[in-house]
Amino acid sequence: MKLLTLARDLQRRKGRERQHRFVAEGTRTVEGLLASGLPVTGVLVSASGLEDGRTAALVAQARDRGVQVLEVGDAELMGAADTESPQGILAVAPIPDHRLPTPMPPCARILVLDALQDPGNVGTVIRTAAALGVSATIALPGTVDLWNAKVVRGSMGALFHHPVLAMSWEDCAAQLGLAAFVIMAADTDGVNIADLRPGQVPDRVALVASNEGAGLSAHLASAVTQRVAIAMEPTVESLNVGVATGILLHALREGQYRDVSAVSS
């Protein structure tokens, strides 16, 4: 299949699943993809894209690596892109075969996305998880496709190295159970995350991030064994899911870290 046709086909989830490929759009995202060392199928660049020095350098770098580069018209590039401003460049690449770490570190955090639908939020959450040392992110059914171009771009390249896996709740529960993960979720009636003392943060904790409006899926609610809250002013209903997840992951990491250092000192 020609590169342009392929890119267009990858705009749809079905196309990505069939081709097992995704599209990285925009200068920074394509830079991240090339820097990651992942294989690249090809690069599409438009005439106006090439006018930008950074994009031109990126194209030269791709050619040096033997990656197919196709110059197309501005309208053709826009037609093949899914994000609003692809900045005249996009790359097609095979979806990396991410897996859970083996062996799992003794002290680990995993993030579970429960039906998160907004691609911008999901991208931000994955970027945050990668930055804060989360071992892997698992996307449950109902979550936007992880290889949607808006998620890829929103993750700022984190998807290229941070393990993200889509799986059913049954598979997720089985894997987390085998590795003795405690399943934790945010709940306004939970323990204030700031009050968790060293020793109260489990060595292996899976944090569930759920849809702000809908809350936890029913089958997940019964699996959650620890509920934590972020203290908030009564005038505000909720935090953005990306912000809340960032605060919780940061506090959990510090809780685990303090615990470890307390033991070793």
Added chain:
Amino acid sequence: MKLLTLARDLQRRKGRERQHRFVAEGTRTVEGLLASGLPVTGVLVSASGLEDGRTAALVAQARDRGVQVLEVGDAELMGAADTESPQGILAVAPIPDHRLPTPMPPCARILVLDALQDPGNVGTVIRTAAALGVSATIALPGTVDLWNAKVVRGSMGALFHHPVLAMSWEDCAAQLGLAAFVIMAADTDGVNIADLRPGQVPDRVALVASNEGAGLSAHLASAVTQRVAIAMEPTVESLNVGVATGILLHALREGQYRDVSAVSS
């Protein structure tokens, strides 16, 4: 000026400054505006908007309060709206006259936005500040207009009660100086925020949130007296500004709170 013409005029910052009014778009945002008790100039609703029960209830509520309600065509409503999906309803209201709290609480956090341009990020950051008990948010020049419809909507109603003020850096520095605020900013070379012990978090702290790409403005950099960092994996360059601000504000609040409780116990 007719309500429809007025709403259209308020799409531009100049129009908002001239009219000293703003537009709240979408069901949830208009609900928040009505619930806030702020005065409302008028409500525009489209025929398809009225088909939604929640929107219809909102319109009835507005009429009960004596607010002018104008039914317009779908195309007219879309033409007067700035956000992508105004859900068939928008409201025009005077911009509230937010001020810094007087007296300033002995223990207070203020958020300073340094040239933040993305309206979605600014809305999220204001919502986060309100949720985490920040006393006020100050927007410095270069920051997107706080009353931009996308900021209003992104703040999820927080703008209706959380004090937000746009001012020059000179005015901001003078006011923070008078109230003995310590000016703090995120910096990768700063002290790990998780290592700040009670007593190291100032009683009054102004946290500067800056543009992810550009970093701190030069005149601000010299005013910052405390630099803090969020420890990150080397594979990730930065966090989203909303996420980073949430983590820092949460840690600062807990630092101040722990300090106070340590003194009082």
